[in-house]
Amino acid sequence: MRKLSLKAGEGDRIDDSLVVETEDPVALARSLSFFPGVAWVAVGHRFEGMAGYLREVDWLAKRYLSRSRRFRISATVDASVEAAGDMVLAGNSEVLSTVKGAKVDERDPQVVFRASASGRRGACGVEIRRGPGGSPTSGEWAACLASGGERSSAVAWMAALAGYSVRLVHSRTDDSALRQVAKLYSELSNRMDPQALDLVVLEGGGDPIGRVGGWLAGHRGVSFTGWVPEKAEVAKVARRFPGLVLPLLLADEGSVRAVYASLNLGRPKGPPTTSKMSLKGLEVMAKYSKVRFGGVQADQNVVIDAIKRTGHDRPRTSRTERTAS
Numbered sequence: 558m559r560k561l562s563l564k565a566g567e568g569d570r571i572d573d574s575l576v577v578e579t580e581d582p583v584a585l586a587r588s589l590s591f592f593p594g595v596a597w598v599a600v601g602h603r604f605e606g607m608a609g610y611l612r613e614v615d616w617l618a619k620r621y622l623s624r625s626r627r628f629r630i631s632a633t634v635d636a637s638v639e640a641a642g643d644m645v646l647a648g649n650s651e652v653l654s655t656v657k658g659a660k661v662d663e664r665d666p667q668v669v670f671r672a673s674a675s676g677r678r679g680a681c682g683v684e685i686r687r688g689p690g691g692s693p694t695s696g697e698w699a700a701c702l703a704s705g706g707e708r709s710s711a712v713a714w715m716a717a718l719a720g721y722s723v724r725l726v727h728s729r730t731d732d733s734a735l736r737q738v739a740k741l742y743s744e745l746s747n748r749m750d751p752q753a754l755d756l757v758v759l760e761g762g763g764d765p766i767g768r769v770g771g772w773l774a775g776h777r778g779v780s781f782t783g784w785v786p787e788k789a790e791v792a793k794v795a796r797r798f799p800g801l802v803l804p805l806l807l808a809d810e811g812s813v814r815a816v817y818a819s820l821n822l823g824r825p826k827g828p829p830t831t832s833k834m835s836l837k838g839l840e841v842m843a844k845y846s847k848v849r850f851g852g853v854q855a856d857q858n859v860v861i862d863a864i865k866r867t868g869h870d871r872p873r874t875s876r877t878e879r880t881a882s
Contacts, residue, residue, distance in 0.1 A: 572635035574673035576603065576680045586685055599671040601682020607639055610672065611651045613681050617670060618652040618659070621683045627662035628652060632672040644672055648681075699802075700724040700757075702769060702782040705737030706825050709783030711816040712804055716781045717745065722753035726772060726780075728765040728845075729758050737825050739860035744820055746854040755851030758864050763843020770839030772847075773798050790836045797836065 569576055579585045586598040601617060604610045614630075622628055630652070632644040648670065649661050672681035699721035701713040717723050723745065727738045735758070742756045759768040773780060780801050786794050794801065805813065850863045 571675045571680055572633045572673045595688030597684050598686050599682030599684045603680045606677045614648045614651050615655050617683050618655045622656045622659055622668050624658035626667045627660050628668040629663050629666035630670040635675040698722045698724055699779045699781050700726050703727045703738050705734040707817045710741050711813045712781050712783040717749050724755040726757045728768045729760050730765050740822055740857045742860050743857045751854045752852050758848045759845045761845040766834050766838035767841035767843030768845040771842040784834045793836050
């Protein structure tokens with residue numbers, strides 16, 4: 558688990574927390590909101606010794622806690638003269654004496670104080686947002702339909718943050734969309750274990766959406782898509798393709814845009830293929846061939862060159878081709 562406290566200078570590690578100093582902690586916190594391994598983000602200060610810790614807790618309580626609000630203190634220590642439990646108890650007493658009417662609530666706090674100490678030095682802060690936690694290195698595969706647009710790219714990263722290994726599935730239309738998908742693969746390969754990442758490009762003379770339908774019909778496993786069907790089609794799509802997951806039915810547009818922005822891919826060019834999908838189009842189930850690339854960290858041009866050179870169904874990498882579980 559990686560945890561962050563933010564203030565202002567160079568970052569260092571205290572116990573299992575990463576302390577990062579910056580002039581704008583809120584901006585940095587926002588950029589880390591979708592970064593795997595980050596369990597939470599807190600803003601606060603460094604301290605030396607128990608007296609310094611209590612001074613900082615007092616300052617944080619005055620600034621972030623008001624009368625009658627519920628709070629909790631979470632502390633971790635590494636080779637510290639003080640035990641984690643002692644830091645929690647001393648911090649609770651300090652907060653209760655500073656903010657009259659405040660209440661300790663371990664189960665459902667409104668404000669969470671975070672503290673980490675190693676020896677005499679430490680950092681403490683107030684949690685301002687949660688991170689995804691975990692690490693996207695699971696053995697379970699999710700196939701994500703990738704058009705190169707905002708939604709499908711965001712869904713692929715959301716699947717990775719949920720702990721899945723990711724197989725990007727792109728039904729080729731033109732070089733512009735392929736380039737955007739290659740850029741997505743490159744970005745993800747630098748953010749997660751590349752052995753947990755694949756790209757499958759569907760090609761052939763059939764309709765691009767029909768290829769997707771044919772692939773879905775023969776695919777077993779979890780399939781994420783950035784496509785949002787018409788309301789009248791949702792139930793029919795679920796029955797026709799029971800392994801298909803439609804996470805964007807639950808995600809608001811603001812969250813999708815924020816996830817996409819965190820990938821630093823720039824604005825995609827042209828309308829994404831998935832925006833034109835319908836159940837009728839999927840049921841055409843056109844024949845297709847496929848080209849596969851994956852398992853390695855690669856920049857955008859390497860991915861594109863490999864896809865264009867590779868024979869159908871023959872992986873360019875040295876590892877064995879894997880199928881969805």
